[in-house]
Amino acid sequence: MNKKLKALSDMSLQGKISSIYIMANLFVCLVNVLLILGINRMSGEMEMVYRDNLNLNELSESLDTVQNSMTDYLNAKTSDSLEEYYRSSQNYMQLVEGLEDEISGGSYERMKRNIKHMSGQYLEIADQTIDAKRGRNVEKYRTRYENATQLYDYINTYIYSLNNQQFKNNSENYTKLSQAFRLFETVGIAVIIAVIVANVCIITKLVGAIISPLKALAKSADEVANGNFEVELLEVQTRDEIGVVGRAFNQMVVSIREYIERIRHSMEVERAMQEKELLMESHLKDAQLKYLQAQINPHFLFNTLNAGAQLAMLEGADRTYRYVQNMAEFFRYNVKKGDATVTIGEEIELVDNYIYILNVRFSGDIHYEKNVDKSFLQVEMPSMILQPIVENCVNHGIREMAGKGRIWLNVYRIDDTVCISVRDNGIGMDKETIDKVLAGTYREEEHAEGSNGIGMDNVIARLKLFTEYEDVMSIISEGKNLGTEFIIYLQMREREDDDV
Amino acid sequence: MNKDRRKPKKYTFYLGITILLLVITIIMGVFAFTIYLGRYTQKSNPNRYGRYYIMIAENNSASFWKSVYMGAYEEGLLQDSYVDFLNDTFGGSYSKEDMMRIAIASEVDGIIVAADESDEMTELINEAAEAEIPVVTLYGDNTQSNRCTFVGIGSYDLGREYGRQVLEIMRKKQLPRAQVQVTPLYDEDGVRLMWTEKMIQRPVKVTVLMSAHTQDSGQNILCSGIQETIENEKQENVEIELSLVTIDDTNTFSVEESIRDIFMEEDLPDIIVCLNELNTTCAYQAVVDYNKVGQVNILGYYDSDTILKAIDRNVIYATAKVDAAQMGKYCVEALTEYHSFGNTSQYFMADIELINKDNIAEYLDGGAKSE
Secondary structure, eight states, rough: OOHHHHHHHSSSSHHHHHHHHHHHHHHHHHHHHHHHHHHHHHHHHHHHHHHHHHHHHHHHHHHHHHHHHHHHHHOOOOHHHHHHHHHHHHHHHHHHSSSOOOBSHHHHHHHHHHHOOOOOOHHHHHHHHHHHHHHTTTHHHHHHHHHHHHHHHHHHHHHHHHHHHHHHHHHHHHHHHHHHHHHHHHHHHHHHHHHHHHHHHHHHHHHHHHHHHHHHHHHHHHHTTTTTTTTTOOOOOSSSSHHHHHHHHHHHHHHHHHHHHHHHHHHHHHHHHHHHHHHHHHHHHHHHHHHHHHHHHOHHHHHHHHHHHHHHHHTHHHHHHHHHHHHHHHHHHHHTTTTTEEEEHHHHHHHHHHHHHHHTTTTSEEEEEEEOGGGGGGGGEESSHHHHHHHHIIIIIIGOOOTOOOOEEEEEEEHHHEEEEEOOOSOOOEEEEEHHHHHHHOOSSSSOOOOSSOOHHHHHHHHHHHHSSOEEEEEOSSSSTTTTEEEEEOOOOOOOOGGG | OOHHHHHHHHHHHHHHHHHHHHHHHHHHHHHHHHHHHHSSSSOOOOOSSSEEEEEEESSSSHHHHHHHHHHHHHHHHHHTEEEEEEEHHTTTOOOOOHHHHHHHHHOSEEEEOOSOOOHHHHHHHHHHHHHHEEEEEEOOOTTTOOEEEEEEOHHHHHHHHHHHHHHHHHHHTSSSEEEEEEEEOOOTTSSSSEEEEEEOOOOOEEEEEEEOTTHHHHHHHHHHHHHHHHHHHHTTTEEEEEEEEEOOOOTHHHHHHHHHHHHHHOOOOOOOEOSHHHHHOOOOOOHHTTTTBBBEEEEEOOHHHHHHHHHHHSSSSEEEEEOHHHOOOOHHHHHHHHHHHHOSSEEEEEEEEEEEETHHHHHSSHHHHHH
């Protein structure tokens, strides 16, 4: 049973709907067939009602023919009438044979029995009459004719009476039957209406039952269309087309959810990667900075100079002591500040030291002028920037000028940017060299004498990393022997007090 | 799991209901239709019987004959015989003789006939006997014929009873009544002188309504019974005038006219004795119509409802109740006996009872009757 039910519910949609309609039509059809059969049977009964009367009429007519032909023969003695008599009496006998010969409780049967017996006697007498006529026995055939006629009357009356009674009864039956027929008609119509109404109800219910998963599907699909992917998955039990679509829909919803999840995940990964990249970049920057600073390693120098300064002081050589002390200061700056951010003031101090050392070395050939707004002294900048620039100016600008070389240091402000300008009056730079220097591709062949090893490319790179500006430095040279001006641009970023 | 199963079940549930409805409709429809149609096509009683008797009565369709027939019919059913009442079939269109011929021609197993002493009847009964059909004469006999038995009432006894009733009426109503006879007295010249008054006793007039069939021995015996009783038992000085009036019962409806003729006459009878049910009913109606209640006393015959009511209302003095059903029963018994043994008793007498004002209550309603 369960298997059958399952097979039913697994039917295709077409199969289901077709089966419903076939069932409904079959139902109506069957009821109709029953009604028609009923009507047929009733009309058959109605036709049968008067059959007995028709039979009796036939019997009566046949009897009349016998009597008339006998009378004809007695009158005229024609062979035609004799033939007619034999034929009709034969016919009548056959009809009479068909009557029942039972003593029944039913009056019709008894009357038929009596008619049968009387007819037998009648035919006997009639035969005798004909025989007497043939024998020309006038007296005999007259008497017998009278007897026969009397019997004929009786039989006729009997038939008439029976016919009447039957007709009366049949009429009653007919009336009842036709009433029944009318009732049957009414009932039939009522039944058909009831069947149709029931059919409509059942079809509606059944189709509803079939369609309801489709409705649920449509509702879910609508929700999905409106962007709600968190709809409850449909319950799919059937294996019909709706079931297939439902399953496909469920699969689709699940797939969409999975896709969304996957996309979200990949986006998160990407973002993390970006973050990582940024972090790496900053680390790299940091590393680069550290690396570049590490190129200048003056620890040893500082320590030895310090020892030299102490020695000079022990020997009482004050100028030597000062000189070595400045040298030590200069290198200590490198040890101390090499890996940190410093202020413009500290950087300028370093430049001061450097110029002092050079002037000792070159016996005061370098004229150094500085014009610094004190309010910018606390502005932050990377360490070891100004000294290489000044060094560059000394090496390439004014070394060969023998006491005529000059260096100007200016710190000023344009909008939010702090500008540090280092200018010399040396040999100047051609445009090509300026471009190369700014692009970081210019390489000095060897470290110049007295250089601390930090090239312009390093300076520019570190400035770029620090300020995150693209243009951190501009080099201005009017032409040969017209000097060079280096200007570096810094963000107005002042050091916090506690760091000082 | 339950939840999963619910929807397919819904579908199959409706499908199941459809099929169930279908089957129920078909079964109910066929069943109802068959029963319904069966009511209209029921065949008549299919019982079959071994013998077939025909009963022929007087043509007046009185309830008396119906009762006789019912007695015969019921007894017949017990004896595996069917008794047909031919008067019912032909409804008065044939005479008894015609019906006898029909019965003979129908080759029945026995005929019960209310015979008379006519030659034609004798002939017919003999004819039937020749055709080996036993004939029982009922109520009226045909003594000369070869009938096998006679079932009737004791006519002489009934006559004596009527006679006694006549005398009782005379005693109770103080008949004869004295009558003043006024006669004129004339002188010689024929001139009337005066009126003479004389008290005379008018004789009591008793009229017996007789059937036109004068050969009916039964009523003759009955009449002599009345006559003898009156003669023997009356007071000596009382004069009783017994007249026999023949009622024309040869034609349909003539009985009533004949009885009314009696009332048209000046000298009305004091007592009318009726010897059958129809006469009784007609006489009763005439007495009422002519406003002669109390003046004309009726002695009736049979106990139909009309007659019983009339007794209750003092219109009919008394009636002889013949046990009609018993008569019918005797007829069939006689025929069965004849078929079994080839012979039977010559006479069967039915019981007679007298109903008058004293015992009318016993008969008036069905409840009393059954008690």
